[in-house]
Each structure stands twice: as structure tokens, then as C-alpha cells.
Amino acid sequence: xxxxxxxxxxxxxxxxxxxxxxxxxxxxxxxxxxxxxxxxxxxxxxxxxxxxxxxxxxxxxxxxxxxxxxxxxxxxxxxxxxxxxxxxxxxxxxxxxxxxxxxxxxxxxxxxxxxxxxxxxxxxxxxxxxxxxxxxxxxxxxxxxxxxxxxxxxxxxxxxxxxxxxxxxxxxxxxxxxxxxxxxxxxxxxxxxxxxxxxxxxxxxxxxxxxxxxxxxxxxxxxxxxxxxxxxxxxxxxxxxxxxxxxxxxxxxxxxxxxxxxxxxxxxxxxxxxxxxxxxxxxxxxxxxxxxxxxxxxxxxxxxxxxxxxxxxxxxxxxxxxxxxxxxxxxxxxxxxxxxxxxxxxxxxxxxxxxxxxxxxxxxxxxxxxxxxxxxxxxxxxxxxxxxxxxxx
Ligand code: CTP
Numbered sequence: 001x002x003x004x005x006x007x008x009x010x011x012x013x014x015x016x017x018x019x020x021x022x023x024x025x026x027x028x029x030x031x032x033x034x035x036x037x038x039x040x041x042x043x044x045x046x047x048x049x050x051x052x053x054x055x056x057x058x059x060x061x062x063x064x065x066x067x068x069x070x071x072x073x074x075x076x077x078x079x080x081x082x083x084x085x086x087x088x089x090x091x092x093x094x095x096x097x098x099x100x101x102x103x104x105x106x107x108x109x110x111x112x113x114x115x116x117x118x119x120x121x122x123x124x125x126x127x128x129x130x131x132x133x134x135x136x137x138x139x140x141x142x143x144x145x146x147x148x149x150x151x152x153x154x155x156x157x158x159x160x161x162x163x164x165x166x167x168x169x170x171x172x173x174x175x176x177x178x179x180x181x182x183x184x185x186x187x188x189x190x191x192x193x194x195x196x197x198x199x200x201x202x203x204x205x206x207x208x209x210x211x212x213x214x215x216x217x218x219x220x221x222x223x224x225x226x227x228x229x230x231x232x233x234x235x236x237x238x239x240x241x242x243x244x245x246x247x248x249x250x251x252x253x254x255x256x257x258x259x260x261x262x263x264x265x266x267x268x269x270x271x272x273x274x275x276x277x278x279x280x281x282x283x284x285x286x287x288x289x290x291x292x293x294x295x296x297x298x299x300x301x302x303x304x305x306x307x308x309x310x311x312x313x314x315x316x317x318x319x320x321x322x323x324x325x326x327x328x329x330x331x332x333x334x335x336x337x338x339x340x341x342x343x344x345x346x347x348x349x350x351x352x353x354x355x356x357x358x359x360x361x362x363x364x365x366x367x368x369x370x371x372x373x374x375x376x377x378x379x380x381x382x383x384x385x386x387x388x389x390x391x392x393x
Contacts (some may be wrong), residue, residue, distance in 0.1 A: 001026050001168060002108075004099045005045070008113035009149040010081035010158035015040060017080055018048045020165040026172065029054070031070065031099045033086070034061050047368040057098050070098075071105035079103070081115035081158045084126050090138075091129035107218065107236070109171040113141040113164045118154030135353060137374045138212075141167045167347020174378070179220030184260040186253055187212040188228035190246045192273035195282045203270050203350040206230035208315075209266030211377040213238045216262075219381065224256040228267055246270050246296035253299050257306070262384055264313040265300040266339075268350070273295065284286055298312045304334035311388050313380060316340040316360075317350075326360040336387050337361050339380055342391065359383055 005014045014036075018028050030045040030053045042053035054070060065291055071077075079099070080085065086100065090110075100138040103110060112133065117373050120126060121143060134140060141159040148156050158164075178330055187209020191199040198235065210232050213225040217237040225240045226249055234240040241252045246269045272293040280289075300314050312335045316326040319342065326340035338360045348356040356370040359379065368379055 001028050001172070002070050002077045002102060002106075003028050003030045003033045003045075003049075004077060004082070004086075004103070005030060005036040005040070005077035006079065006081060006083045006086045006099070007033055007038060008081040008083050008115045008158070009039060011039035012163055013158050014080050015044055015048055016161045017078075017164055018045055020161050021078075021168060022049065024169055025167060026168070027051070027231070029070065030072075031055070031102060033097055033099050035083070036053050052129060054098055056103065068105055070102045071108070073335045074102075074106055074108040075175045076109050076170045077106050077112060078111040078164065080113035082112045083176070084114070084116045084120045084123075084129075087112065087114060087126065087129050087133065091132045093296070109175065109218070110138045111141065111167050111171055112138050113159050113166070113167075114143050114156075115158035116130075116143075117150050118150060118156040119150050121156040122154075129266070135372045135374070139167055139171060170315050172391045174219055174382070176264075177219050178216055178381065181216075181221045181261050181388070182259050183213075183216045183221045184253060184256045184263045185209050185216070185223060185225045186227075186228040186249060186265045186267035186269070187213065187225060188232075189268050190228045190249055190296075191242075191244050192246065192296070193277045194268045194274050195278035195280065197281050200270055200273065200291075200293075201229075202270065204228070204230075204268035205269050205351050206232050207353065208355060208373045208376065209373075210235055211373040212213075212264050212266060212380060213240075215374065215377040216264075217380055221262060222264075224260075226252040226256065246299070250297050250299045250302065253303065255312075257303055260310060262311045262388065263303055264380065264384070265303075266315050267299070268317065269299055270296055281296070282364050298333070301333040307334050311336045311384055313337045313339065313384055317343045319344045322364055323360060324356055326358070330360060331361065337380070337383055339376070361387070 002232030028049045029051045045053045095104040141164045144157045145155045146157045189202045189204040191201045193199045214235040217223045223238045243249045275292040314335045318325050320339035326338040340359045347354045355376045359366045
């Protein structure tokens, strides 16, 4: 673990946190900001952790570049206590000291335990920065309420050491939870051409599927993402195969299915396509008054019929209560988990950065709160992992 300590009175509790993480079997390397060293000394952490403590970008010219090496070797980066200033810097991508460069450079999950004056914590700009970082996947351990060092009473006190250690441990477990697992994810819409320039499509942004692919890769899986047309960049560390139509998506998914252990079908595949595609661009004058449609192949059901011990996860996007429909899909497509959501609800489903889903399995339903799509990705993969552990494959 890389433990970042910033300049707040809670810095003394970071010493306890370092000990607690070590007690739980983790190796801890500490990075301190200049302000943190006003409260606690590097010697304290060096003595507690038995590791050198990094305090500057310019520490030792003979060593490997710190901000890169720490960022790369970290399984989890935890910042406790984290000031409003460091939250703001990370939110806008500033990197003007060793800790903020490490935070910008790392691919590891980031756990943040804020501690500050209650007014600073509740300030709109701080809350907006927190929301931004959460949206990008940072895990926050909320500050508690009580008497603060400045004499104010309210929210802003560093969370309990055990709660921070729990969050770090959970992330550390997740990091390796899909090591060696091969995952196939479908994402985005498909486009079924009417002619050379027009198509039938849908409003799927692809974000939920991309978040799942990215998170699976972060957890050590080998991931193939078969994506319909989206405006999103290829996720880091993922083999991305771009397709257009449902038929192309089926072909690419089947190719990756053979070696897959886990399949997550998040794509909004068009259920219908035009029976024929006009060559070139149809002129207004020649346009047909109707477009005859036929069903596309159900990719997930096709894979479900050849399941053979794999874990299969589908999505059910419904207008209205989705759980009953999800339950039907669970058995009809031979799935282990269906992620159900009501796409008509504000903040859920298509074109939204958040989602409000219910996880439906044969054992029962679990309604999750409204959360960003990366958090949904985490919850889906946590559950898929549990199913895989109970499975036979
Ligand atoms: N799916 C698929 N191939 C299709 C259609 C859907 O793989 N041709 C997958 C989606 O990726 C998703 C799930 O199946 O995981 C959605 O099921 P579907 O029955 O298509 O849901 P709806 O589109 O809501 O269909 P219905 O109108 O039957 O409820």
C-alpha cells in the first residue's frame, strides 16, 4: 500500500493506520506532503513501517523515479488524512509534489479519507470535487462528525482508523480478485443499416460496459471488449474489438467466448434490423414508406445455450419495474446474474453517468442505491466473482 499523508491534525492517526494495515498483513510505503511533516515526522512512519518514507520528488537522484515507481508498485493508494486542497488538486489533475504526481500516475485504486474544517468539507466546491473523484472511481471513507481541532463542531473529522483500513483491505482484495480470469464484455449500441448512411440504433453510450471492462482489467482479468459504435476511447489494458451491427457483434463475441470464463453482456443490441440494406444513399424521392424489419440473433441467448460452466451476466433495461423481466431473462437465456434497471428513471440507464440497478440471481434480488457506473461495475464483478467461486468451473 502507498499511504499518502497530508497536512492535517489527523496526520497522527495515519500512524495508527500504518500500524493497522501492517497488522492486516499489508506492506506500507508512506508519502508525506510538506504540510504533513509539520504534524508528524517521516521518522515516525519509517520506524512504524520499516520502509523508507518519500517526501519529495527530488529525494534521491540515484533512485528510480519515485512518482512513477510508487505509482506502479502500489496495489492501493490511500490518502489519510486528505485535505480539501489535495482533493482539489487531484480533481483537476495537478501534480506539484510527490503525492499528487503519484496519485495522477497510478492505475491502482485510490482510497481517500478526508479530514478538514466542517465548512471546508461542506463547501459546494469541495463536494463537487469529491463527486468528480468518486465518479472517476476513488473510494471515499466519509469523515465523521464531532468536535474538530479548530473548535467547530460538525462533519470533517477523519473517519475511524478501522473503517479506513477496512476500505483499503477491500480494495486490496479486489485488485487481485480476477487474476487469471478471462472476461468477455459486450458494450454499446449496434447500428443496423437502412442504407449507406442511415441506420437503426439506440441511445446506449457504452459507458456501463466500458466501466465493467476497465474494472475487470484492473482486477487482473484478461479482458476482451466487443463494442458497438461509441465515442469512448479504448479502455486501458483491454483488448477492444470495434463492431457495427448485431451480426458483427455476434461473430466477435463468439470468437472470444471459447476461452472466456465470465461473460458480461452490457451491449444494447438492436433487436431488429432492416431485411435489406439499400446500396448507396436512398434519395428522398425513392425512399420507401416502410422499412421491413427482421429479428437479429440474440447474442447472449446464443452463448447461454453453449454455457458449459461459464458465468454469464446479462442486463435488463426496462421501462418500469425491471425485476420480473430480469427474472424471466435469467432462465430464458441461461444466465447466472441479471443487472436490471428502469431506463425511464432519471439518473439511470442510457446516456447517464450514474445507474440504479437491482442484481437479480436465482437466490434473490439485491437493490443497490443510485451510484456511478464504475461503482455498479464493481458491484457486478464482486457478485460475479462470488458466483464463480461457488461454481464448478
Ligand atoms: N442481448 C444480446 N443480443 C441481442 C439482444 C440482447 O446479447 N440481440 C443481451 C443484452 O446485451 C442484454 C440482454 O440480452 O444483456 C438484454 O436482453 P433483451 O431480451 O434484449 O432485453 P430487452 O431489449 O429489454 O428485450 P425485451 O423487449 O424482450 O424485454
